Amino acid sequence: MDASYKPRQSKQPIVFTALATLAGAFLFWAVFLRPASTPTAPVVTKAVAVLKGDYGASGTVTLVQSAPGAQVTITGELQGLDPRAQRGFHIHTAGDLSSGCASAGAHFNPFGQTHGAPSDTSRHVGDLGNIQSDAQGEAKFTIEDSLVSLNGPLSVVGRAFVLHSGTDDLGRGDNEESLKTGNAGGRAACGVIGIAQ
Numbered sequence: 277m278d279a280s281y282k283p284r285q286s287k288q289p290i291v292f293t294a295l296a297t298l299a300g301a302f303l304f305w306a307v308f309l310r311p312a313s314t315p316t317a318p319v320v321t322k323a324v325a326v327l328k329g330d331y332g333a334s335g336t337v338t339l340v341q342s343a344p345g346a347q348v349t350i351t352g353e354l355q356g357l358d359p360r361a362q363r364g365f366h367i368h369t370a371g372d373l374s375s376g377c378a379s380a381g382a383h384f385n386p387f388g389q390t391h392g393a394p395s396d397t398s399r400h401v402g403d404l405g406n407i408q409s410d411a412q413g414e415a416k417f418t419i420e421d422s423l424v425s426l427n428g429p430l431s432v433v434g435r436a437f438v439l440h441s442g443t444d445d446l447g448r449g450d451n452e453e454s455l456k457t458g459n460a461g462g463r464a465a466c467g468v469i470g471i472a473q
């Protein structure tokens with residue numbers, strides 16, 4: 277007999293036990309300890325509205341917001357407007373055009389303010405002032421606004437743009453209606469604001 281003989285002991289069982297323990301610990305953490313992930317709302321960075329109406333005015337308006345809370349850039353191209361005119365342009369509360377532009381409701385006003393100019397502290401969120409048309413009755417415009425948002429509880433997605441047949445007096449008309457609608461007159465065209473890709 278060789279006294280120096282030692283049976284070779286494989287290290288495999290030790291490695292296997294260690295791995296199994298680690299895997300078990302991970303499984304326990306994943307099932308019982310891992311904090312449940314809260315679902316987050318998808319961020320909307322671009323929206324578009326196609327405006328149409330009964331009086332020949334039409335166009336497309338695009339809204340871009342780089343991140344929630346950031347300024348919104350609104351760009352538009354409209355045709356069929358009265359030439360060389362200022363025409364009231366707002367976001368109204370409802371994206372419901374089932375009865376034409378009439379069913380879009382009142383100016384989007386989540387803070388219960390009076391009607392005003394886009395630059396006023398007291399204004400409806402939907403107050404975007406007037407759009408200036410050229411001699412051909414066309415208008416290309418860019419509006420930067422920090423109240424309008426595509427995200428959060430005050431998102432305008434699903435609401436509607438309304439282009440009016442009159443000029444918005446921006447709340448300076450010195451009468452009751454001026455502080456509600458700006459006396460902007462009838463609704464020449466409207467379009468629902470929807471998510472764009």
Ligand SMILES: [Cu+2]
Nearest residue numbers: 365366438440
């Ligand atoms: Cu309006």
Ligand SMILES: [Zn+2]
Nearest residue numbers: 383391400403
């Ligand atoms: Zn208003």
